[in-house]
Amino acid sequence: MSRVYLYALLSGPPACETGRGVCAERLRIVATGGLVALVGDVVDAPAPSALTLRAQDAVLRRLATELDAVLPVRFGTLVSDDVALAEALARRQPQLARALGRVAGCEQMTLRVWGDVATAETPTAAAGGGPGTRYLAGRRHAHERARRVPELEPLRTRLADLVREERVERHDRPPLLATVQHLVRRGAGARYVDVVDAARDSLRPWRVSVTGPWLPYAFAEEAA
């Protein structure tokens, strides 16, 4: 019995043929509750592999050339039928519509920060009090640090007019220190790379690598 494999939410129905999906199934459009979903009918979700991930990316990239917004859904997302799909989308309609609006006209660039050590920690205010107070201060500092990449400060002002949104993930597993995803206007990727290249000297001792443009995978978490 086939089930419905959800690929992405779209800003509207594409004018072009939807084509075929990762399992060679014919893709179709389901419009429900103000949302437009790209789906295929499959028996099982494709197993995650470099090949199937690339194939799914290629399906979505092709449609992205025709549409203002393509919001990728987590790889492997299956629902039982169109009714279940409509119910699932209806439950999260406001968040999904917001996420579609956020990525409209945009693509994603990915920066990775490399180095042997992370930037020196700014000492926290003298954590007075007992062990509980110091523990909580340490946890607060860890939460703050997880959202920041001070190694990129020299680059931020230069990229300010290109970047619409940012997602940060600290790894702190040298040499990989952090991954930063930037949402930029479509077509701005080449200029983005030029700006990063021009800033490399100011970033030392840290190195950065850039990949992209990608579909806005890192900004689709609300659709996952």
Next chain:
Amino acid sequence: MSARRPPLEVRELDSLRAELERQADLAAAPRWNANPEDVQRSVARLVLTLVEFIRQLLERQAIRRLEGGTLSADETEAVGVALMRLEETVRDLAARFGLEPNELNLDLGPLGRLL
């Protein structure tokens, strides 16, 4: 995707591969399935995952209140000690059942991972 200058070093690629494998392992967190051969460990994993989930919620709430200035010094100390002991307890119990910290998670299907 296109390669950008300067090229990555081998150790950087190794580091990226290790990180991707770690992420893939996390994404592959199995749905809970009590193995008859190992029921105690399976139950412990489920219970500790839920306790860890609640601990993280409490920690975030405590930090929000700390930042909002709505915790007195005594309350900060008390909450901090409670959270610290809870973390130690979860860690100790997990170790007793041979569970790694990254095993305390649940795959919620289309909703993603619990933690």
